[in-house]
Amino acid sequence: xxxxxxxxxxxxxxxxxxxxxxxxxxxxxxxxxxxxxxxxxxxxxxxxxxxxxxxxxxxxxxxxxxxxxxxxxxxxxxxxxxxxxxxxxxxxxxxxxxxxxxxxxxxxxxxxxxxxxxxxxxxxxxxxxxxxxxxxxxxxxxxxxxxxxxxxxxxxxxxxxxxxxxxxxxxxxxxxxxxxxxxxxxxxxxxxxxxxxxxxxxxxxxxxxxxxxxxxxxxxxxxxxxxxxxxxxxxxxxxxxxxxxxxxxxxxxxxxxxxxxxxxxxxxxxxxxxxxxxxxxxxxxxxxxxxxxxxxxxxxxxxxxxxxxxxxxxxxxxxxxxxxxxxxxxxxxxxxxxx
Amino acid sequence: xxxxxxxxxxxxxxxxxxxxxxxxxxxxxxxxxxxxxxxxxxxxxxxxxxxxxxxxxxxxxxxxxxxxxxxxxxxxxxxxxxxxxxxxxxxxxxxxxxxxxxxxxxxxxxxxxxxxxxxxxxxxxxxxxxxxxxxxxxxxxxxxxxxxxxxxxxxxxxxxxxxxxxxxxxxxxxxxxxxxxxxxxxxxxxxxxxxxxxxxxxxxxxxxxxxxxxxxxxxxxxxxxxxxxxxxxxxxxxxxxxxxxxxxxxxxxxxxxxxxxxxxxxxxxxxxxxxxxxxxxxxxxxxxxxxxxxxxxxxxxxxxxxxxxxxxxxxxxxxxxxxxxxxxxxxxxxxxxxx
DNA sequence: CTGAAAGCGCTTACAG
DNA sequence: CTGAAAGCGCTTACAG
Numbered sequence: 001x002x003x004x005x006x007x008x009x010x011x012x013x014x015x016x017x018x019x020x021x022x023x024x025x026x027x028x029x030x031x032x033x034x035x036x037x038x039x040x041x042x043x044x045x046x047x048x049x050x051x052x053x054x055x056x057x058x059x060x061x062x063x064x065x066x067x068x069x070x071x072x073x074x075x076x077x078x079x080x081x082x083x084x085x086x087x088x089x090x091x092x093x094x095x096x097x098x099x100x101x102x103x104x105x106x107x108x109x110x111x112x113x114x115x116x117x118x119x120x121x122x123x124x125x126x127x128x129x130x131x132x133x134x135x136x137x138x139x140x141x142x143x144x145x146x147x148x149x150x151x152x153x154x155x156x157x158x159x160x161x162x163x164x165x166x167x168x169x170x171x172x173x174x175x176x177x178x179x180x181x182x183x184x185x186x187x188x189x190x191x192x193x194x195x196x197x198x199x200x201x202x203x204x205x206x207x208x209x210x211x212x213x214x215x216x217x218x219x220x221x222x223x224x225x226x227x228x229x230x231x232x233x234x235x236x237x238x239x240x241x242x243x244x245x246x247x248x249x250x251x252x253x254x255x256x257x258x259x260x261x262x263x264x265x266x267x268x269x270x271x272x273x274x275x276x277x278x279x280x281x282x283x284x285x286x287x288x289x290x291x292x293x294x295x296x297x298x299x300x301x302x303x304x305x306x307x308x309x310x311x312x313x314x315x316x317x318x319x320x321x322x323x324x325x326x327x328x329x330x331x332x333x334x335x336x337x338x339x
Numbered sequence: 340x341x342x343x344x345x346x347x348x349x350x351x352x353x354x355x356x357x358x359x360x361x362x363x364x365x366x367x368x369x370x371x372x373x374x375x376x377x378x379x380x381x382x383x384x385x386x387x388x389x390x391x392x393x394x395x396x397x398x399x400x401x402x403x404x405x406x407x408x409x410x411x412x413x414x415x416x417x418x419x420x421x422x423x424x425x426x427x428x429x430x431x432x433x434x435x436x437x438x439x440x441x442x443x444x445x446x447x448x449x450x451x452x453x454x455x456x457x458x459x460x461x462x463x464x465x466x467x468x469x470x471x472x473x474x475x476x477x478x479x480x481x482x483x484x485x486x487x488x489x490x491x492x493x494x495x496x497x498x499x500x501x502x503x504x505x506x507x508x509x510x511x512x513x514x515x516x517x518x519x520x521x522x523x524x525x526x527x528x529x530x531x532x533x534x535x536x537x538x539x540x541x542x543x544x545x546x547x548x549x550x551x552x553x554x555x556x557x558x559x560x561x562x563x564x565x566x567x568x569x570x571x572x573x574x575x576x577x578x579x580x581x582x583x584x585x586x587x588x589x590x591x592x593x594x595x596x597x598x599x600x601x602x603x604x605x606x607x608x609x610x611x612x613x614x615x616x617x618x619x620x621x622x623x624x625x626x627x628x629x630x631x632x633x634x635x636x637x638x639x640x641x642x643x644x645x646x647x648x649x650x651x652x653x654x655x656x657x658x659x660x661x662x663x664x665x666x667x668x669x670x671x672x673x674x675x676x677x678x
Numbered sequence: 679c680t681g682a683a684a685g686c687g688c689t690t691a692c693a694g
Numbered sequence: 695c696t697g698a699a700a701g702c703g704c705t706t707a708c709a710g
């Protein structure tokens with residue numbers, strides 16, 4: 001049982017070499033005589049030595065930790081994203097620091113400071129606010145690469161991974177139109193951020209394409225939260241002429257909407273259809289199974305980490321934007337079995 | 340725009356004091372003359388100085404990061420746990436490193452090594468294997484406190500947060516018995532770990548209490564995964580005399596079971612009831628809304644962090660075990676509307 | 679190919 | 695109350 005932690009000098013002493021040589025062997029930098037290398041490796045083995053990452057980080061001025069700054073892990077989109085980032089990071093010997101902002105700029109700012117103090121190797125961030133550029137820029141200028149996911153920020157060019165939001169919303173709504181629905185409501189997200197705005201645009205685009213006049217009272221703007229979807233749905237269904245279909249702009253809103261519809265005893269999709277942006281692993285088990293526009297969230301995480309790794313290696317390369325295609329998955333909440 | 344990162348000496352120079360004084364002011368250790376303190380604070384402000392956490396960690400031989408080692412964040416139980424730990428850690432100026440083991444001992448071992456190299460302030464771990472003591476002990480002996488969550492490990496006494504698993508399973512199964520079900524199947528988890536074992540015990544206890552003979556062919560042992568719940572349910576329902584109720588030992592198994600039942604067109608709960616261990620935020624929106632035994636998972640995370648903080652402060656205090664009570668939440672999957 | 683030495687940015691006895 | 699100095703464990707020019 002090796003109680004005392006050994007450091008590089010212990011290894012050096014045991015192997016009869018200098019600590020520089022130990023470092024070279026372990027890092028694979030520079031060439032080392034085969035015999036010395038063998039002695040070093042033996043000593044490492046015997047002492048169960050593992051380099052101290054903190055010391056390494058201080059010395060090279062960069063840690064092997066990446067910060068993952070997202071609104072909330074309880075949102076299925078980010079859940080899958082987190083898993084992807086963690087998987088890829090693990091494969092690259094990086095660790096990930098999880099930061100939930102709850103979409104609050106002050107929390108984001110706080111985390112940004114911590115990540116900087118922590119010398120993060122890089123950051124993957126879902127910005128909380130259109131003006132995030134002000135807090136993101138100093139961090140990047142301090143030498144920490146940043147890749148943006150899900151949302152774009154004006155005045156802050158950066159490596160970015162997004163989904164074609166307006167297209168996604170459009171295929172969802174077009175599908176509803178094709179199924180015969182004509183009074184389609186939209187539960188829109190915040191219009192300050194790209195996903196909320198683009199998805200609402202997609203909703204209008206689908207109407208335009210079908211030469212349908214969108215009904216102003218059926219377009220409601222809320223937040224990407226469960227409660228918002230819940231409240232908005234109750235409002236909508238209390239209208240003198242309620243909608244015959246609802247397009248929810250994200251998974252949380254859809255869940256809230258579903259809850260409200262169940263409370264009212266609305267039959268889905270006979271009385272009102274429901275389609276959601278974002279897939280969830282349990283979407284098929286909901287009542288009824290939910291038609292969704294799935295974002296390739298796992299892939300988004302993978303791509304984000306790849307962009308980040310590339311940026312770390314080549315700080316001056318030009319920025320890349322990866323736009324992934326969402327996909328319509330038709331389940332029962334948008335069928336019209338009664339027709 | 341402060342491009343260059345400033346260090347403690349820059350601040351000291353600007354304030355006309357030594358770096359030791361700057362350190363004292365910022366850390367709040369030792370008393371510092373009010374005027375000097377003011378000058379330091381001003382300099383910090385002007386230079387937008389933030390102490391380098393890596394250097395701090397190296398110096399004090401302990402980082403302000405805690406490692407959270409769980410099987411899989413996609414499991415609703417751990418999802419909520421992670422959120423709780425992150426919230427509390429944030430309140431205590433700690434960051435959390437997320438590590439998914441997929442219940443693979445080799446991944447756990449690897450992460451343990453990394454956390455050690457990272458000088459983690461402490462670890463919250465859901466052990467993957469009954470023999471985990473062998474890998475956990477060296478880490479603890481190296482000075483990193485560990486608190487166990489969800490599972491206990493023989494030969495490794497430690498601060499622990501668990502739920503009363505056998506009680507939870509028992510109230511779930513007793514509820515089914517009370518509802519009139521008599522052929523109750525159990526989808527049991529791995530018997531090597533406490534949750535799987537205790538929940539199966541609870542299943543038997545409920546039968547004993549009701550003076551009912553459990554039917555051997557209805558007790559199936561699998562893994563805590565979706566596929567396992569799915570496969571086992573298909574097997575069970577293909578029996579000459581299938582069960583009239585199923586108790587799933589965790590949320591993932593329940594989801595798999597639900598899927599299988601839907602595929603077979605089994606009517607729930609008329610034909611077969613389903614009760615699950617673990618609540619999920621969307622359990623009420625499933626088809627049908629799922630009766631569950633809810634673990635207070637958020638609270639488990641809070642408690643775990645508290646135990647850890649206490650352990651860090653008092654390394655030699657005696658170990659504490661927190662046992663939380665699960666709670667039965669009756670929804671429609673266990674009702675018998677047809678009777 | 680190898681080693682002695684400097685230094686990353688802090689904190690904390692130690693001395694005054 | 696304050697400062698000079700040592701040292702945490704590494705890596706990497708630099709010299710040989």
